[in-house]
Amino acid sequence: SQQGEEDPQALSIQEGENATMNCSYKTSINNLQWYRQNSGRGLVHLILIRSNEREKHSGRLRVTLDTSKKSSSLLITASRAADTASYFCATVVSNFGNEKLTFGTGTRLTIIP
Amino acid sequence: DAGITQSPRHKVTETGTPVTLRCHQTENHRYMYWYRQDPGHGLRLIHYSYGVKDTDKGEVSDGYSVSxxxxxxxxxxxxxxxxxxxxxxxxAISEKDPQETQYFGPGTRLLVL
Structure with a gap:
């Protein structure tokens, strides 16, 4: 089973609106990362948030992390057509120096012009 | 796509034939990874490398080898x-640590008939 699960699986909003995606995970993490994937392309790193951080910003992106609830959210403000993509969370679990990224199944975001 | 190329980009092959996919990076990063992406599963780690001639198995390594x-x-x-x-x-590649940001290539679409 996946360590990280995104919710919703798919989201459609009007251009200019804000988009919020959530990620829940099962075990304690070292960090959590968000990636974007445009159709037919590789993944692009967006933000990394560490377990001792609660919020990070990057341009129109805002990521929060609640370790007590084992969840994270990605907020994209003032959405644009170019934000149409799949968004994945990836978690890193402490494993005695053998840490790896584990990806969720993603949220497909569609921005309607 | 941070100095990462994959070849071939598309391949059709028949069951039972050997296939080799190549990843080439120009970033001099220490870590390299192979993932597969399937609907409903997100990205799953096949194998990774932490240096020349140093490799290890990932989550779905059966049937695959790396060098x-x-x-x-x-x-x-x-x-x-x-x-x-x-x-x-x-x-994918990462510079110092598997926990940190990973940079992805454009992908290879493989169809086995």
Whole structure:
């Protein structure tokens, strides 16, 4: 089973609106990362948030992390057509120096012009 | 796509034939990874490398082997392709640590008939 699960699986909003995606995970993490994937392309790193951080910003992106609830959210403000993509969370679990990224199944975001 | 190329980009092959996918990086990053992406599963780690000639298994390594004879090249081999290995394969790199940001190649779409 996946360590990280995104919710919703798919989201459609009007251009200019804000988009919020959530990620829940099962075990304690070292960090959590968000990636974007445009159709037919590789993944692009967006933000990394560490377990001792609660919020990070990057341009129109805002990521929060609640370790007590084992969840994270990605907020994209003032959405644009170019934000149409799949968004994945990836978690890193402490494993005695053998840490790896584990990806969720993603949220497909569609921005309607 | 941060100095990462994958070849071929598309391949159709028949069950039972060997297939080798190549990942080439120009970033001189230490870590290299092979993932496969399938609907409903997100990205799953096949194998990774932490240096020349140093490799280890990931979550779904059965039926795959890898080699890294040079820093810049990481090869993924399917010794005898099966239809279950039809997938999109992504190479990724990271500079210092598997926990940190990973940079992805454009992907190879493999169809095994």
């Amino acid at each position: 890294r004879s040079k820093t810049e090249d990481f090869l993924l081999t399917l010794e005898s392709a099966t239809s279950s290995q039809t997938s999109v394969y992504f190479c």
